Each structure stands twice: as structure tokens, then as C-alpha cells.
Amino acid sequence: MLGGEKQKMKKIVLFLIAAILLSLATASSASVRFSYGADTTGRMTVDEDYRFNTQVNPIVGSRYSLDLTARNSENAICNHDFSVEDREVTTETGVLYLGDTLKMLRGLYLDEKSGASLIIEENKTDNKTFVGCSDSTIGFSARVGLLQFASAGRINNGTQMYDIATTGRGNFDADLYAASSEGEGQKNGEGGCVGNCNEYVLRSTERISSHVGGRFGDFNFTARYDVTPPWM
């Protein structure tokens, strides 16, 4: 009897270790990492676009884009790090722009945007199913004659963080949009239905938007944005 209990305990320990290893194994996926530094007088362009989406429950999405055009610069620098490791996207961007005042057509256009989304369906106890859905986008854009800009971002599993510190002269806009909703349905905990599967009930919704911008002047702007789906 005592030996049987030991065997049972061993099985539980092995099961826990296997579960941990499995969770680590399924979390890993392809990784991408690159960084560059560009320093120029004259014209510089940067164009990056990253999109990722899983197709099965939970549906996880990440988006990132960077668009930069510097015209007739006296000095334009762009340092950028981008990496995706286990679906976690991290970015760091540093930009310096000083226009050539002898040229009429000069200026910098910068647009950095990131987004996260998550749709999740989970079986719960008491024949209930939880459904959560969230989507968020954070961005910074500027049309300036002078700029020093640094940002750091992270997107992971429906959450995102974005830090900005910038000084410059001209126009800029920083935006946040986040929406989430939670619902409850009826299932038997094994993927089958109790009654009608379409009987989902909305439990809560949340919507946030933020916009701040400066026009035609010197500015010094710092911001931090954090988005986590409310059920996490």
C-alpha cells in the first residue's frame, strides 16, 4: 500500500516536470533578431513592417512598423534593434535629425506603430466557457525640422509596453487605442455544448483612447504606455 502511494507520488512529480517542459517547448518558436545603425547627410529612409498571428486558440497577434524619411539632413542617425524570441517582440529605436538649413526641402517624417491582440476561449468549471478579446495599438509620428528620439517597446501575448522620450521642433502626435471585451458561454468542459452553443453573454467591455500632440513649436515629450488585457 505504501509502495503504491510512492509510485503514485512519483507519477505526479513526473507529470509536473513533463508539464513544465511541455509548456516551455510549446512556447518556443522561430526567433528573429537584427540591428543596424545608419549615419548620413542627405536622404535616409527606413521601412519596416512585422506581423504575426497564431491561427488556433488562443489567437495571438503582434504588429510593428517603422517608417522614416529624412530629407536634406545635415546629420541623420537611426539606430534600431528588433528581436522576436518566443513570440515576444522587443524594439529599441534611436533617431537624431538635423536639417540642412541651406536647403528648402528638408525635414523628417517618422512613424512608429505597434499593436497587440488576443482572443482566448477557455473551458471553466460549472459548464461555463470564458471568452476574452483584446486589441491595442500605440503609435508615435512626427513631422519635424529637428528631432532627438528614443523609444523602447515590447509586445507579448496580447500585452504591450511602449516608452518614448523625445525633443524636437515641429509637429508630433502620440496615440493609444485599446479595447477589450469578456464574455461567458455554456459548454460542458470537454468542447461539447450544454444547450445552445451560441448562448454567449457579454460580461464587460473596456475602451480607451489617448491622443496628445504638439504643433509649430519646440517640444520635449516623454510617455509610457502599458496595456494588459483585464482578465490577465
Added chain:
Amino acid sequence: MNTRRWVIIGAMIAIFTLFYAIGSVNAGVSFSYNLTGNGDIKANDNYNGKAISEAKSSLKEVQYSFNALGINSDNSSLYHSLSTTKAKGLETNSIFNFNYAAAEGNSTEGGVMDMTENIGLTSIYSGYGLGLLPLIPASCEEVNAYSKLTGTNVLAATITEVEITDDDQLGLQYKIDVGGQKEGYWANGKVSAGVRVYVVDGSDGRFESKWSYEEESTASGSFEFYKVVGYTSKITTP
């Protein structure tokens, strides 16, 4: 005994891994920004949160909006933060320090600022009855606190706190403090701040418990202005 210890250690590792995978437990959305500069400043923030509870037969909703506009400013600053968590509700802070740029040369437009803030709270509880026992009527609350400010040389600070949690805590607090940009100076412009409340409380089993309250204070010219508005729900739910 040793096996049991291994089980506990294994379970602790599993729990730790689970928390690590989930990440932050401080869920919600938060942001803060700080802008200093010249020229025009424009900010617009909105929040809307709604929760429906079947167990309590209730619907709770929070609406928040913040608008700040500064035209032709000179060395002005705007700070704003907003955070929302399921455990606490909504909190916001703002500080707008506006210094106008005087009309000069060909420019005939002097600097001016405009700021409005609105926080609203709505809750509805359905009535209920048990067999032949008397019906408890439905209850509802509608609370709205707001401020409107225009001026030229103004330092304005506001704080908003809304409690809307899964348990029965429900309340709202709004503070506004407006003055001149330096100690001893007054603000120039006009400010109004007020509150509107409408409550129908059927939770005590009576239909006639109904009240409303409206109030607004205004200052204009040169002024210092401070106001606090608070509301705590007294409606009890089953």
C-alpha cells in the same frame, strides 16, 4: 516523506512557472505623458468601461473624457496619467501649466488655453422577487462630475478616482485646483466645476426613495479655485 517533499517542490516549480508565464498580475491599461514646449498643445483622452454581473443583476459603467488645448503657448507643460485595474477602478491625474504667448509683430492671435474634463458613473440593479414574497424594486445611480476651464496664464491640476469593483464598492471623487503659475499669482480666465447626481434606491424595498442633486461653481477674471466632489453609493445589493 521524501517523496512528499519532492511533490511539494514540484508543485512550487509548476506554480512559479505558471506565474512567470502569466507575467504581470497588475492587469489593466495605464499611460502617462509629459509634454513641455511652445506652440500649440492638444490632448484628448477617453475611457469607457462597462461590466455586467449576472449574480448581482447589475450593470456598472464608467465614462471619462479629458480635453486640453493650448494655442500659441510659451513654455507651457501638460502632464496626464490614466490607469485602470479590475481591483481598483479608474484613476487619473492631470497638470496643465499654460503660459500664453502675447500677440507680436504680424501675429494678432494671443495665446489661450481650454480644458474640459468629465467623469460619469452609471449603475443599474434589476429588481427581484422570491415566489410570493414582495418584489424589491430596481435601483439606479447616475453621477457626473465635470469641469470647464479657459484662460491665459493658468496652472490647473485635477485628480479623478472611481471605484467600480466586483464587490459592492462604488464611488467617485473629483478634485480640481486652479491658480496662477507662480506662488501668489492668480489665474486669468474662467472656470466652472460641478456635479449632477440622480439616484433611485429601491434596495430598501420602497419605490419612493428617489433624489437628485445638481450644483455648479464658477469663477472668472483673476481667481484661485479649488473644489472637491465626492459620491459614495449607499445602495445595498443582495
